Amino acid sequence: MPTLFQQIQAGKVWDFHGGIHPPSRKERTNQKPVALLDIPDRLYIPLRQHIGVAGKVLVKVGDRVLKGQALTQAENAMAVPVHAPTSGTVLAIELHTSTHPSSLAEPTLILAPDGMDEWRPRKPLDPEQVDLYTLLERIQESGISGMGGAGFPTHIKVNVKQPVDYLIINAVECEPYITADDMLMQERASDIIAGIEILVKLLSPKAVLIGIEDDKPIAVASLKAAIGQKDNYFVREVPTKYPSGGEKQLIQLLTNKEVPAGRRPLDIGIVMQNVGTAFAIAQAVLDDIPLIHRVVTVAGETLAQQQNVLALIGTPISDLLNACGFQAEPQQRIIVGGPMMGFAIADWSVPVVKTTNCILAPTENELGAASDEMDCIRCGACADACPASLLPQQLLWYSKAHDQDKLAEYNLSDCIECGACAYVCPSEIPLVHYYRVAKAEIRETQREALKAEQAKARFDARTERLEREKQERLERNQQLAAQRVAQQQASGQTTQSAAAVQQALERTQQQSAQPLDKEQIIAERERKKAEALAYQQQKQQAQTATPAEDTTATTAEDPRKAAIAAALARAKAKKQAEAQPEAVGQPAPAETATADIPEADAKKAAVAAAIARAKAKKLAEAQPEAIEQPAPAETAAPEVDAKKAAVAAAIARAKAKKLADAQPEASEQPAPAETAAPEVDAKKAAVAAAIARAKAKKLAEAQPETSEQPAPVETAAPEVDAKKAAVAAAIARAKAKKLAEQTQMQQIASEPATEATVQAEAVPAEQDAKKAAIAAAIARAKAKKQQNSEPL
């Protein structure tokens, strides 16, 4: 039994399952020399013409580029650059319809050739002199990707670690019409062999097998002549059968080995390169010509001259057709690629790319459009024709049902999409199309699964992080609490209030102990007081002249009276301020709702709004002071009448001050809201405070609404209102904070009282914090509403 290598040496060629014999129609173009075309007016160079990622663009719009100059730079291993096919100016870098069945737009560089065809400096390499790395680098830099169809970057395919038994050069070109490789072999056989030699240097295989169909006798002869007496170069003629040019089929034909499903030929020691790729490698290494042109078969009966042309990458297909005497039929179809595996294009301006080997412009009689699909009759002809030994009818069934598990079970992934099954199908079912859809769906599912996995990982990471942060916060709080306790214990194990008193005492002692000139300090203080007073006076006077006397008077009198007087003064000031704008405008006797103010009074409205804001602020200030005081019974602060509320608040504040100043007498204060006259009872005080606070909140809520009223009148109203609402929210928050502080202080104050008091207080305090938070949220929501209604 001879070994495989011996059998190969003996010239044995095996067979593969299935296959078809469509009319080849190659005789139309395989006798004519490859034509050279004029440089087209525009070149559309897609930035990505291979499987993988596009490189980084190196040129700018308006740059002049030389022939062979790199336009992009490969930034990772899967990228190869594209080059300027001729010298010219970069017109644009924009989206242009791609040479792809989807016709989706892709980033494309548009080049305006200048006709000079001026080369960049070239540096040919001698493959005998340079190392492998330099060769690989040159192959990548020259932008070479597989020219058979898939466009896999060549430098990756030839950079292998495993030992390679056979280098197979695919020169089969089994698809009808296409003779591009045939013509290349007839004309440039020695260059191809030089390219193969470079590949041999890179891969060091045991033998080189050149597979070529037996309908290309001239190509076979010229290749054999070019090989001469070289050892272990075998040209193997394979019988004409479609699709013997498929990678796995050719491997089976030449070596009788099958590539296992889901594996690469490299796994069984085989590397396959297209003959056109070998030629491109030779040009890149020996002449430093990057991949800027390729042989394209232009065929079809609508053309006066069916021939092979050497087309620059980026030449619009319409230009190619016109150069061959194209007479378009009605409903003309233009197919890129062969009749079996090619695709029709809608836009004829798409360019020739590195993988374009054929352009077909057939007449309707020559290649009829797909007729209507009929039902599968389960004749099994497709299974006989399938070169991958699959069961196409089953795959069709499951493709239609979107049953991905079954499709995997029937090895859809091994389908090479050659179209043999569709060719033989008596029902004219476009089987391959179904498989392509199914494959795309499977890819999508896999992508989704991967994404779901990533999303889950991120979600888990996030959950864990949040949990950790929460834990850390908790620990920190506990630590702080422990510290506080420790401090308290350190300061004599006294109660909180005692500690506070102690601290205050210490402070005063420190102050008195200070060796500074006391009189000086006092003088300084007096001066500051005077300054503050003067400032206040000025302010008051600016607002209104009348209460000036009162304010000056307050300085002399005792603090209690002073507080009352101040409140009264403020109230008056407010009234005055309100009265003023109305006096300026219409002599409106009553303070009607601001919404009624006509447009002429926009200014007035603005002023009113400003006042309302000011009040809101004042309210906020007044609030914490009113806490300790039993406020008069304002059952509901009317939403429209913010002014009244403000006045009431001012009164309340005055009372609060009074109370604060004369705390022992607080019990005697006549509180109209309260049912029973209170004693000095902390509990009751707390309840009252809660009531006051609730009212204040109501007021705060009412505030934004009232301030919104002048909105229709004002031009810049929505913005102002949003701001106002934001201010209100801030106020609400501030209140909440103050409340919290206040309750703490109250706690301290009522420390000597019973524990029950403390408990009773704790509850409303919590509620208030909550309420305040709610109020803040409401304010925010209003702000949002306001913004939403803005366009209206």
Next chain:
Amino acid sequence: MSIITALWALGILALVFGAALGYAAIRFKVDADPLVEQIDEILPQTQCGQCGYPGCRPYAEAIANGDDINKCPPGGDTTIKKLADLMGVEAKPLDAAQTPAVKRVAYIREDECIGCTKCIQACPVDAIVGASKQMHTVIVDECTGCDLCVEPCPVDCIDMVPLASSIERWKWDLNAIPVKVLES
């Protein structure tokens, strides 16, 4: 007499097997419910909460406890089918209220973003980058299209845009309307 022997024998056997089974139940106890894991594997992990549960895992647990399998719009019919296979129940169409949407991703109109970080807090998969008072943006590749960031945005500057088609994702659309050039 012989019947008593038989009863004894059977009784002892029952005790022995019972003990063995009881031991095995404790010794080889399965901690987590593997069913939940399996269901969670099937779910698309968008964490969008459209099923009414706060994430995919809670929904997986709910399904394991007998909830409907047709509440996952991002998963669509494929997920329902897989769940039906796994759970051994009839596959139902997607809940009428929940329409299976086209794949979408969030997009922040960046000049309108005020940098409030609310969307960042809402994103279940940390697919939004940004800092306080700085512009935020969405990492499109990580976005699951769950919509959860849209609601919290105070200035409504987040849109859900359909994922742009690309050559890699193109699906050889069979249902494309056949275009024919009419004679003039």
